[in-house]
Amino acid sequence: MRAVFLNAVNELVATQVSRPRPEAGESLIRVLACGICGTDRHIYKGEYPSAKPVILGHEFGGLIEEVGAGSKFSVGQLVSVDPNIVCGKCDDCIAGRTAFCPDLTALGVNINGGLAEFVLTPDSQIYPVRTDLNPLHLAFIEPLACSIRGMDLAELKGGEKVAVLGGGVIGLLVVQLAKLAGASEIVLITRQKFRRDVALQIGATKVVDPISEKLADVVKNMDVTFECAGAIETFKDAQVITRRGGSVIVLGLTPADVELEIKPFSIVVNELRIQGSYLNPLTQARAAELVGSGDLKLDILISKVVDLSGVQTILDAPPAEGDIKYIVCP
Ligand SMILES: [Zn+2]
Ligand SMILES: [Zn+2]
Incomplete structure (x- = not known):
């Protein structure tokens, strides 16, 4: 073979x-x-x-x-x-x-x-x-299973304001999952225009280009922010746009040796929850069902x-x- x-x-x-x-x-x-x-x-x-x-x-x-x-x-x-x-x-x-x-x-x-x-x-x-x-949709089941893990950790109940940083496959699957979960606002943030256009067609209520707009001015107080880009910049942005007491779910993978300075003070006084989401523990069957349902674009x-x-x-x-x-x- x-x-x-x-x-x-x-x-x-x-x-x-x-x-x-x-x-x-x-x-x-x-x-x-x-x-x-x-x-x-x-x-x-x-x-x-x-x-x-x-x-x-x-x-x-x-x-x-x-x-x-x-x-x-x-x-x-x-x-x-x-x-x-x-x-x-x-x-x-x-x-x-x-x-x-x-x-x-x-x-x-x-x-x-x-x-x-x-x-x-x-x-x-x-x-x-x-x-x-x-058959091409088979290639989405594993990344969807990882995205479903992130959704489980986000514990959306419906009506939340959700931001998604990064317009790759994971980001665009999370947009669709957030919509299915009843999010009231879904903001997709990415530098790439084509990806912003796609996001608007699959459930995002707003898209932002972080180069031409100052993110902190146009996106604030999000209940849950999904970091799906795996970059230092977006990891920092996530903390800025999430409301006090909100959650940052980190799905993006940086290279293993990348480090970042953080302010423990602001995590404490804002009760910010920064939650990693790794792999697809026990979510593959649900992902296969959801892809099979035809409800995803x-x-x-x-x-x-x-x-x-x-x-x-x-x-x-x-x-x-x-x-x-x-x-x-x-
Ligand atoms: Zn993969
Ligand atoms: Zn074991």
């Missing part, structure tokens, strides 16, 4: 390898769509730890091609995959904090993932989806669809202005 390996930092190799065979408890999945995201870029540049060599790609789904002995799945079934494999037995797993499992390994990070024709997948990670789902987020030969070009350059989601169809 064809596959794209990360052999070393900044070194991808597209090559032929033999097709794995599933044992009991595993299935072989024919990948129909695999998203490429910021985490893949961080891994490629050595800013996020991974195995090497490894086949990248953690946002994928496809058709069951072959099953292990005694499988509950059937050949030809359309499925999505939760890439994060946990032990299920440690204290964190038992308490539902699966993202902190010390044995966590991830398809496309530590073991071979979705930038290949086929992926050997533990059955525990497989979530069937409706048969008529657009996903086609508008797809910028480019390529085959495996297009991966190198995508990872070598930052996303082009206005581009949102790249999807690989191996």
